[in-house]
Amino acid sequence: MSTGHGPRDAVDFDHPPADPLPLLERWLEDAKALATPNPNAMTLATVDADGAPSARIVLLRGLTREGARFFTNRNSRKGKALGAHARAALLFHWDLLDRQVRIEGRVTLAADAESDEYFAHRPVDSRVNAWASDQSEPVANRAELERRAEEMTRRFEGADVPRPPHWGGYRVSLDRIEFWQGDKYRLHDRVEYRMRADGTYEVRRLCP
Numbered sequence: 315m316s317t318g319h320g321p322r323d324a325v326d327f328d329h330p331p332a333d334p335l336p337l338l339e340r341w342l343e344d345a346k347a348l349a350t351p352n353p354n355a356m357t358l359a360t361v362d363a364d365g366a367p368s369a370r371i372v373l374l375r376g377l378t379r380e381g382a383r384f385f386t387n388r389n390s391r392k393g394k395a396l397g398a399h400a401r402a403a404l405l406f407h408w409d410l411l412d413r414q415v416r417i418e419g420r421v422t423l424a425a426d427a428e429s430d431e432y433f434a435h436r437p438v439d440s441r442v443n444a445w446a447s448d449q450s451e452p453v454a455n456r457a458e459l460e461r462r463a464e465e466m467t468r469r470f471e472g473a474d475v476p477r478p479p480h481w482g483g484y485r486v487s488l489d490r491i492e493f494w495q496g497d498k499y500r501l502h503d504r505v506e507y508r509m510r511a512d513g514t515y516e517v518r519r520l521c522p
């Protein structure tokens with residue numbers, strides 16, 4: 315039974331599509347249509363060398379059959395965790411649509427050419443600050459952060475700002491994707507896709 319939360323008629327959970335990718339693209343489009351600031355924001359969960367989990371938000375910057383891509387500093391805490399365990403979980407929650415999407419997969423580095431291309435399109439201040447910030451490392455105070463940013467601005471004055479070698483993309487393969495649509499009285503709809511060796515998906519409805 316429909317609650318009127320979001321465009322539920324977009325998915326028939328009793329007859330879900332065989333391919334989850336167009337469905338995920340559609341849900342991202344639905345989220346964009348809400349005009350909230352970051353419809354592509356997703357929680358990235360990683361596990362470090364000691365087996366300890368941690369999570370933070372990153373922005374989805376590209377979705378293909380190969381996976382969901384985001385960009386970051388590879389020396390950061392998440393970068394180190396992914397170096398130890400190249401597996402991750404991603405989570406979208408679009409509250410206004412009463413929807414959640416969970417992705418789990420293996421993590422690979424995006425090619426240098428992809429990272430270069432994405433970096434080149436960022437505003438110049440963002441590019442400079444990618445050099446200025448040792449992401450996840452301690453810094454004494456705001457003034458110190460700004461001093462480093464000014465130093466880097468001077469260093470690159472009038473020149474092209476190259477991509478720092480430690481900055482780049484990661485891709486999480488779409489091994490498991492779950493779509494969740496809220497319904498009233500907690501009788502939510504869930505459908506799980508698990509990728510088979512040949513790239514097709516086993517599809518199952520799950521109890522809420």
Ligand SMILES: Cc1cc2nc3c(=O)[nH]c(=O)nc-3n(C[C@H](O)[C@H](O)[C@H](O)COP(=O)(O)O)c2cc1C
Pocket residue numbers: 352355368369370371372373374384385386387390391392393449450
């Ligand atoms: C809306 C939003 C978007 C963000 N997008 C990114 C991103 O795309 N890449 C990134 O490295 N950090 C992003 N961050 C910052 C991260 O959440 C996090 O603070 C940072 O990456 C350091 O995480 P770490 O210490 O676990 O490596 C974003 C934060 C928010 C709130």
